[in-house]
Amino acid sequence: xxxxxxxxxxxxxxxxxxxxxxxxxxxxxxxxxxxxxxxxxxxxxxxxxxxxxxxxxxxxxxxxxxxxxxxxxxxxxxxxxxxxxxxxxxxxxxxxxxxxxxxxxxxxxxxxxxxxxxxxxxxxxxxxxxxxxxxxxxxxxxxxxxxxxxxxxxxxxxxxxxxxxxxxxxxxxxxxxxxxxxxxxxxxxxxxxxxxxxxxxxxxxxxxxxxxxxxxxxxxxxxxxxxxxxxxxxxxxxxxxxxxxxxxx
Amino acid sequence: xxxxxxxxxxxxxxxxxxxxxxxxxxxxxxxxxxxxxxxxxxxxxxxxxxxxxxxxxxxxxxxxxxxxxxxxxxxxxxxxxxxxxxxxxxxxxxxxxxxxxxxxxxxxxxxxxxxxxxxxxxxxxxxxxxxxxxxxxxxxxxxxxxxxxxxxxxxxxxxxxxxxxxxxxxxxxxxxxxxxxxxxxxxxxxxxxxxxxxxxxxxxxxxxxxxxxxxxxxxxxxxxxxxxxxxxxxxxxxxxxxxxxxxxxxxxxxxxxxxxxxxxxxxxxxxxxxxxxxxxxxxxxxxxxxxxxxxxxxxxxxxxxxxxxxxxxxxxxxxxxxxxxxxxxxxxxxxxxxxxxxxxxxxxxxxxxxxxxxxxxxxxxxxxxxxxxxxxxxxxxxxxxxxxxxxxxxxxxxxxxxxxxxxxxxxxxxxxxxxxxxxx
Numbered sequence: 001x002x003x004x005x006x007x008x009x010x011x012x013x014x015x016x017x018x019x020x021x022x023x024x025x026x027x028x029x030x031x032x033x034x035x036x037x038x039x040x041x042x043x044x045x046x047x048x049x050x051x052x053x054x055x056x057x058x059x060x061x062x063x064x065x066x067x068x069x070x071x072x073x074x075x076x077x078x079x080x081x082x083x084x085x086x087x088x089x090x091x092x093x094x095x096x097x098x099x100x101x102x103x104x105x106x107x108x109x110x111x112x113x114x115x116x117x118x119x120x121x122x123x124x125x126x127x128x129x130x131x132x133x134x135x136x137x138x139x140x141x142x143x144x145x146x147x148x149x150x151x152x153x154x155x156x157x158x159x160x161x162x163x164x165x166x167x168x169x170x171x172x173x174x175x176x177x178x179x180x181x182x183x184x185x186x187x188x189x190x191x192x193x194x195x196x197x198x199x200x201x202x203x204x205x206x207x208x209x210x211x212x213x214x215x216x217x218x219x220x221x222x223x224x225x226x227x228x229x230x231x232x233x234x235x236x237x238x239x240x241x242x243x244x245x246x247x248x249x
Numbered sequence: 250x251x252x253x254x255x256x257x258x259x260x261x262x263x264x265x266x267x268x269x270x271x272x273x274x275x276x277x278x279x280x281x282x283x284x285x286x287x288x289x290x291x292x293x294x295x296x297x298x299x300x301x302x303x304x305x306x307x308x309x310x311x312x313x314x315x316x317x318x319x320x321x322x323x324x325x326x327x328x329x330x331x332x333x334x335x336x337x338x339x340x341x342x343x344x345x346x347x348x349x350x351x352x353x354x355x356x357x358x359x360x361x362x363x364x365x366x367x368x369x370x371x372x373x374x375x376x377x378x379x380x381x382x383x384x385x386x387x388x389x390x391x392x393x394x395x396x397x398x399x400x401x402x403x404x405x406x407x408x409x410x411x412x413x414x415x416x417x418x419x420x421x422x423x424x425x426x427x428x429x430x431x432x433x434x435x436x437x438x439x440x441x442x443x444x445x446x447x448x449x450x451x452x453x454x455x456x457x458x459x460x461x462x463x464x465x466x467x468x469x470x471x472x473x474x475x476x477x478x479x480x481x482x483x484x485x486x487x488x489x490x491x492x493x494x495x496x497x498x499x500x501x502x503x504x505x506x507x508x509x510x511x512x513x514x515x516x517x518x519x520x521x522x523x524x525x526x527x528x529x530x531x532x533x534x535x536x537x538x539x540x541x542x543x544x545x546x547x548x549x550x551x552x553x554x555x556x557x558x559x560x561x562x563x564x565x566x567x568x569x570x571x572x573x574x575x576x577x578x579x580x581x582x583x584x585x586x587x588x589x590x591x592x593x594x595x596x597x598x599x600x601x602x603x604x605x606x607x608x609x610x611x612x613x614x615x616x617x618x619x620x621x622x623x624x625x626x627x628x629x630x631x632x633x634x635x636x637x638x639x640x641x642x643x644x645x646x647x648x649x650x651x652x653x654x655x656x657x658x659x660x661x662x663x664x665x666x667x668x669x670x671x672x673x
Contacts, residue, residue, distance in 0.1 A: 071670060072667075073663070074667060114663070
């Protein structure tokens with residue numbers, strides 16, 4: 001049997017197919033302006049017996065494909081457990097939201113926190129800040145790691161932080177240092193959520209923002225422990241949905 | 250419907266804005282209420298009440314006024330209905346459950362005021378609340394800071410605002426203050442209606458209000474069954490209509506629904522399948538048409554089995570003792586009854602904490618969702634110790650802060666669905 005999971009996020013769509021407990025195929029595309037159309041072309045030529053949807057667009061998918069759905073929270077927890085069976089805490093920072101999930105000893109979700117309706121500290125925040133400093137998204141983290149000192153950014157709000165950045169640039173501050181300050185601000189936000197659920201060992205960091213090396217380093221430093229990062233952190237939600245497709249009848 | 254137009258115009262409503270409000274309300278009712286499956290047939294009464302909430306019910310109130318009764322509007326469960334009724338006045342809850350005329354409101358109130366207070370101003374400024382316009386007296390009460398300061402401004406917008414002070418500590422001094430205020434209110438009602446409130450009238454009004462509460466208690470107790478015989482949305486509606494309807498008719502209608510629910514329970518019929526995760530809601534009151542969170546919960550695979558809320562068990566749970574023989578003794582009994590309300594304006598407020606845990610157990614809730622209105626300090630502050638205390642008893646708890654807007658619908662849906670997933 002081939003079980004598929006699709007994660008329709010605010011910025012990207014991931015698709016994973018599981019066969020014999022192994023990832024047989026995985027694909028990714030941008031969500032764009034018509035996520036359902038993009039999901040459909042992503043699925044072209046892909047065969048599966050059953051599919052489950054997660055992510056922001058899961059209910060649209062449910063209507064179009066009559067498929068079961070699962071929240072990102074459950075999907076990320078399942079996906080992370082598949083990759084790292086010992087995981088007890090999961091931090092997922094995606095395109096427009098972020099969540100911290102804690103699991104009990106049996107691996108069941110015990111508690112979770114989600115950012116409120118604003119995008120502070122999410123992938124969108126980093127994307128906008130990278131652009132306002134003239135970096136590509138890929139170069140943003142590495143550039144921040146080159147900074148010699150951290151410039152304190154006091155605004156968590158994307159709109160206010162952007163004007164703060166403009167002000168700092170006008171003052172002639174080193175943009176790598178501003179970049180580090182912005183990463184620190186996003187990490188502080190994530191730590192706030194993690195503290196509310198209590199962090200256990202074996203923390204998995206997933207979601208698109210886990211691809212940013214500066215975020216990973218700052219988090220490890222702040223938490224004083226090694227964090228586990230999946231090889232493909234954006235696929236964890238789709239993987240979790242595929243695992244759940246197997247269970248759902 | 251056209252005959253109401255003249256009635257609304259005579260009340261000074263803005264007809265165009267009012268039509269717009271009714272059409273939004275009708276649409277929301279259709280999508281949220283009528284779209285539910287397996288509803289008890291008795292809910293037809295409440296469907297009718299809601300379809301006539303600004304029509305027939307207002308006409309009834311105007312007819313009562315023409316016959317010499319007075320109408321008193323209130324925003325809070327601390328305003329004692331027994332005293333209003335004994336003085337030949339009808340007490341009604343005033344509209345405060347939807348955003349309206351927000352731009353006008355924000356000229357008078359800071360933006361970071363809770364939705365409920367803003368809404369009460371919006372309905373006045375937008376001229377769309379017929380209950381407010383037909384009230385002979387509007388009672389404001391010093392509960393939270395937001396409300397008591399807002400009443401200073403509301404006083405400039407309405408000619409008949411009466412402000413009731415309230416204690417904030419459950420002490421002998423606190424009770425003395427409530428007693429003094431209830432006696433002052435009694436005199437104000439007598440002054441308004443010209444009726445002297447005596448023991449006989451109080452005994453009758455206490456019976457009427459107690460019967461209304463008993464009917465709700467009966468409804469609540471039937472919700473202990475699994476499968477739940479009635480949805481949380483429908484039970485919330487009954488609790489909301491509690492504030493508007495003719496008390497005797499309300500009591501009769503709720504009891505009729507209870508008869509039906511008892512049959513359902515015998516047949517093991519429910520609104521959702523057996524073993525559906527059961528949720529207790531606790532926190533800020535939900536006034537009509539603030540159905541957002543219950544709607545999300547019950548379309549996410551869970552059923553609400555209780556409301557720890559002013560529009561719910563916090564507001565209705567205690568009866569007033571009717572054993573006093575004099576008007577003074579009966580008024581004291583009213584003071585005793587209302588002084589037990591565990592509103593978050595009280596400090597400290599351990600009764601509420603105990604009541605939430607007790608309700609979770611009584612109604613066999615699998616989890617508690619704490620609902621706080623943004624900028625409502627008393628409830629948002631209590632939410633944190635409430636969550637800690639419940640979790641220490643291994644009761645999963647989700648804290649939600651929201652308002653009347655729909656912009657966080659997707660976010661809330663994800664959080665509630667994930668919470669329901671963890672209860673399974």
